[in-house]
Amino acid sequence: MKKLCSLILAAGLILSLAACGAVVDYDTPKSEELSAAYDFYRDSQASLASGMAITPEQADEVFIVLVSCGMDGKVSNVTRKQGDDGHCTVNTVTSFTAYDVYYTDGVVDRVEKGGKELYPNPEPEPEEPDTTEPNEPEAPATLEELIDAAIDKANAEKEEVKLVDTESEENPDEKRVEIYLAGSDNLTTNMIRKGMWMKTSTILEALQSCEDISEIVTTWSFPMIDAYGNSFEDTVMIITVSKETLDKINFEGFLWENLPSIADEYFQHRLLDE
Numbered sequence: 389m390k391k392l393c394s395l396i397l398a399a400g401l402i403l404s405l406a407a408c409g410a411v412v413d414y415d416t417p418k419s420e421e422l423s424a425a426y427d428f429y430r431d432s433q434a435s436l437a438s439g440m441a442i443t444p445e446q447a448d449e450v451f452i453v454l455v456s457c458g459m460d461g462k463v464s465n466v467t468r469k470q471g472d473d474g475h476c477t478v479n480t481v482t483s484f485t486a487y488d489v490y491y492t493d494g495v496v497d498r499v500e501k502g503g504k505e506l507y508p509n510p511e512p513e514p515e516e517p518d519t520t521e522p523n524e525p526e527a528p529a530t531l532e533e534l535i536d537a538a539i540d541k542a543n544a545e546k547e548e549v550k551l552v553d554t555e556s557e558e559n560p561d562e563k564r565v566e567i568y569l570a571g572s573d574n575l576t577t578n579m580i581r582k583g584m585w586m587k588t589s590t591i592l593e594a595l596q597s598c599e600d601i602s603e604i605v606t607t608w609s610f611p612m613i614d615a616y617g618n619s620f621e622d623t624v625m626i627i628t629v630s631k632e633t634l635d636k637i638n639f640e641g642f643l644w645e646n647l648p649s650i651a652d653e654y655f656q657h658r659l660l661d662e
Contacts (some may be wrong), residue, residue: 414444428462439466446494457506538594542587545570554602561600571610589644603630628653
């Protein structure tokens, strides 16, 4: 009963002031800030204050709540049903659906729109069903792909790769990997030789985890010139490393200069001895 009397007195005061031609002061501590942020604030504040029979300061708080609920246009109408104190509907120029505002002594308790609560406990948006097709699991890389990736990592020039069946009864998928690479020219014979060691070491490290390998044979070719001045490609280095040897290498501390020493078989053309 006390709440009803307060609302009647507030509404009567506003109406009496309007009837007397008095101008209601809608300037509040938040007016300047809200006016700068929302061009529809001034008209909305006045409509809320008069329609809900609340003070301009309380209208500011209602406005802030409605903005947080998604209101983005001027309040066009505020309706209070007779006998339904503490509840009004707020219409805006940008929405066909009204906001249902429930309040006590000018303070908003709850806001609903279309039967859905927006304040203070907004209902979560329903999750959209996932219509995307599940990704097919990626097939593991083939041995050929792993070898090509290792050669690319070493920045070596591939001539040919052969996978030779070992006909192992224990592992029918086991292969001997034969990698044929073209050597790169360099300033000195020593630098050419070391470049081949370094790139071979990089390839071996990349293939160390492959299980279906019996051994890796890396063959390097290099352009030569015979006594008659004719150029031709010739094999200048062959490095054979078995899987057993490869598994022993700790590449974090391994020096590629030691590759000829630990290889199961090693051939080097006499021209690279210079």
